[in-house]
Each structure stands twice: as C-alpha cells, then as structure tokens.
Amino acid sequence: MPLLLDFILDHTVAISGAIVALYFILCALYQLCFSPLSDIPGPWYAAISDLWLTTHVLRLQQCRIIDSLFAKYGPVVRVGPNKVVFNDLPTTRNVYSILKFDKSTYYKSLLTNDNDHAMTTLPHASHVFRKKGYAPHYTPTSLAHFQPEIHQSALELVNILGGIVNGGAIDCLSFFRHFMADVVSASSFGYGIGALSRWAVGIEDPLVTAIGDFPKRGILRSAIPAWAWKFVCSIPNRRWRRLCDSDKIMSEFVNARVYERRLQMVSGAPEQSDRVALVQRLLRYYAEVSSDTASDRDIVSEHMGHLVGGCDTTSTTLSYLCWELSRRADVAGKLQAELDTVIHDCKTLPDIAILQNLPYLGAFVKEGLRLYSAAPSLLERVVPNSSAKTAIPEAFDLMGYALPPGTLVATQAWSAHRNPSVFPSPESFLPERWLETGDNQGQLEAMNRHMMPFGTGSRVCGGQNLAQMALRIAITAIARNFDVVSPPETTETSMEMRDSFVIFPASMTCHLIFNPRKIR
Ligand code: HEM
Secondary structure, three states: HHHHHHHHHHHHHHHHHHHHHHHHHHHHHHHHOOOOOOOOOOHHHHHHHOOOHHOOOOOOOOOHHHHHHHHHHHOEEEEEEEEEEEEOOOHHHHHHHHHOEEEOOHHHOOOOEEEEHHHHHHOOHHHHHHHHHHHHHOOOHHHOOOHHHHHHHHHHHHHHHHHHHHHOEEEEHHHHHHHHHHHHHHHHHHOOOOOHHHOOOOOOOHHHHHHHHHHHHHHHHOOOHHHHHHHOOOOOOOHHHHHHHHHHHHHHHHHHHHHHHHHHHHHHOHHHOOOOOOHHHHHHHHHHHOOOOOOOHHHHHHHHHHHHHHHHHHHHHHHHHHHHHHOHHHHHHHHHHHHHHHHHOOOOOOOHHOOOOOOHHHHHHHHHHHOOOOOOOOEEEOOOEEOOOEEEOEEEEEEOEEEOOOOEEEEEEEHHHHOOOOOOOOOOOHHHHOOOOOOOOHHHHHHHHOOOOOOHHHHHHOOOHHHHHHHHHHHHHHHHHHEOOOOOOOOOOHEEEEEEEEEOOOOOOOOOEEOOOOOO
C-alpha cells in the first residue's frame, strides 16, 4: 500500500494527464459510437468537439465549409457533438415555418443595451408579442409614407457622388452605411439624421461608427468572460474605447429619440394619422399592453436591433451590386437602358410602384440577394422538448434521423442559393435567370422556393420590405446617373466574401469610382 501511494505521489502529473486523456477518449468514443446523433454523416473530428467548426468560424469561412460538407456528405451533416445542419426544402419549412422551433442562445451575442429585442428573443411565444409591436410598421402601405425621405437620401447619394472631383474612389461600405442610417432613422424616428451630409464633408458620425462596430463588439463580448470585459474596455485607445462603447452610444442616441417622442405625445402635439414612425407605434403599443415605464428599455433595444439589423446588411448588398455594375458592362447597359425609359430627369425618382414593375431592375436586385445574401449563415434553432401542444414527438425526425430535444439544428441561405440543380452556374451573377421567358414558369417557381436571403418562417426579417425599397431606389439613382468603375485595389480577391453571421469583403472595404453618365 505505501508503495502504491509512493508511486502515485511520484507520478501525479503523469497520472492526472492519463485520467484527463482517458476522459477525453471516452467522451469522443461516446460521441462517435453511442450518442443519439452518431449515425448522422459528417467528419469524425466535428462529431467529437466544437473546436473544428470554431476554427472555421474564426477564419470567417463557416458558410463555405458547411457548403462543402453538404457536397461531400449529403443534405444532413453532423457538424458538432450537438449540432446538425441540413440543406433540404421540406425540412426547412418544417423547422422554421410549421413547428417554429425556438432560436438558440447564439443570438444572445446580438443583445442591445443588455436587453432582448425581436431578433434575440429566443422562445417563439415571447417573440410573437414583440413582433406584434413592430410588424405593422413595415407593411408596404405604411412604408410608402416614408418614400419621400428615401428618395431624398438617394438623391443626396447622387449629389455627393457627382461632386467627387477627379474620379476619386470611395468606400461603398461606409458610404451606403451612412445612407442606410438616414433611411432607417427616417422610418424609425420620422427624420433622417444627416449622416450622409456629414460623411460628404468628412465628419465622422459617432452613431454610424457605433452601428458598424456593434457586431464586432458582440463577437468580443461573447468571447471575453464577463469579469474581464470592464478591464478590456478600459484599454486607453480612443478607437478601441469607441468600439467597446458602441452599444452605449447607440442606446443614448435612441433613448433621446424615445424621450423626445414621449414628450410630444404627453404634450398633446397633433399626431399624423397615416405617417406613423416606428417610435410612435412602439410607444403606443407598449402603453396599451403595459403601464410599466420599464417598457422604454424594450423600445430602445428594439430600435437598436433595427439599426444594427438594417444598416450593414443593406449597405453590404448595395456595395456588391455596385461592384457587379463595375465589372459587368453588359448588365449595367441593360439596367441603364431600362431605367432610361422611366426616368427623364436626373433629379426625380419614380414611385416605388413603377420600380417594382421593372423586370431587369427586379432581376438584378434578386440576383444580388441570391449571390451576395448579407446574412447567409446558419440560422440556429433548438429541437424542443416533446409537448402535446406543439405535437412534437419525443425525438424530432430530421430526414430519417431521430434528434433528441436540445439538439441544435440549422440551415443556411448560402447553400440553398447555390443548389446547382436549381441555379445553374450558381457562382455566376446572372440577372437573366430571373426574367420570364414564357416557358420558364416552373424554373422560376423552383428558384423562388429556394430563396431565403431574409431568413424564413416565423422569424423572417422584419425589415425586408424596407430593405427591398431602399435597394431598388438606391440602385436606380446610381445606375441611372453613373457608370461604375473598379479601381486597381478592388479585385476578386479583395471582394471575396467572408462571413461572421453577416458577410463582408475580405479587404473590409469596397472602393469604387462613380463616373457621371453623359445624359441629363
Ligand atoms: C438586405 C438587407 C437585409 C437582409 C439580408 C436581412 C436579413 C435578415 C435575416 C436573414 C434575418 C433572420 C435571422 C434569423 O432567422 O435568425 C433577419 C431578421 C431581422 N431583420 Fe433583417 N435583413 C435586412 C435588412 C433589414 C432591415 C432594413 C431591417 C429594419 C430596419 C431589418 C430588421 C430585422 C429584424 C427586426 C429582424 C428580426 C425579426 C424577428 O425575429 O422578428 N432587416 N434579417
């Protein structure tokens, strides 16, 4: 006995190491051979640990790697000990639209003001309450009242681009983010914030910087332990502090707008009955359902969610669309020819009803949303516990595999939009694929069924009508008035997509030159 004790004491490190190694081997064996998910195809190293997928998340290449797994293993792949991804239309409908699984905790990295908003509310039931508050604002009829402000901002784009001397290149990502900050703020608070005008004279807009910084802050925040966050934020570097404070900068801005509108309401200032800004709608909604002023916090977070969800997504899409105009003279020519038939003077933009009926403009924007979906990543959901109410059995049958409650399941637009049997030459930008030819009805229906740039089902993008409107109006204003050219620094390599829930170019910039067209 003393001998055994001596041996243990002499080899403590080695024995501890062996125990830890044995533990990991047993865990790996369990995941590979005995877990309820062990029959699902996929790389063995993904099945035993989340580490492998995390490395691809960090390399900002998750969408591509998941897509390559579908090509290798088929439409259902196990990508983690507890995570299964699928690429199948009926299953997508089942999970997101029919059974409406709750979101996973991944979304908590997008909390604003340390509080939930519609996008981060995980359970389906509480989400319904939030959605009821904001959804009426984004109907086409309600948004039509904000068209004058969107036109004004689009014409400002034209003015600013027209005033750039010597054909200098601008960074479209930043330029369009400022445009979208004006658009979203007009619809949210009733007026634009002059972000584009400030951009034009080189003044940094702290709100727009904060909107751009917020997703990066979210990633950092989820990677750094809560106790260390305060310390990390106190690093004395101005730019760094701005990034850490992006949540605070946005919340102070929105708080002031909410306070301002509340004052107007209590002072009895007359309200317009048809042109209702989102802030007014939310104040009314929360006042009806709760007398608690704590609901102001929910209103502020909701607005912040829309600024974050709406600005970068739409500006990235606009940037990629302009890049396509710069390298595809054939596409630019067709679009300009169509726009020239409805725009006769560079200072007036047609009503959205006219733009919605232009086939080539529609095809161009749709192809952009397909190939350059701004949020094409896995939309994670959780298999719920069985319940008589949701009629979900003990295990969820995913294409023949029984998944226990708690399993994470997800699909991604990246793959749905690149299915070669639905979208021939999926990596090519071909607006023509969306044009009606008289005998392609079946093909168009199949393509439409596979499109999910705005997500799908009960958690589909709340602002998709606003995004569609802003995209059409901005592209019309630009393509009608400018020929877009790429400077040498903007290349296939610099524009290669990277993803971290949303996409962005590898160089994090999109420099383009806008040369005025020789028409009035
Ligand atoms: C091209 C532009 C846009 C794209 C590609 C896009 C994409 C998406 C996607 C994929 C989702 C679903 C996320 C999920 O299921 O987990 C989503 C949700 C959402 N988006 Fe967008 N979005 C865009 C523009 C906008 C705009 C302009 C706004 C508002 C100003 C907005 C507000 C929202 C909101 C509030 C949600 C959460 C919906 C809910 O759960 O109720 N988005 N978006």
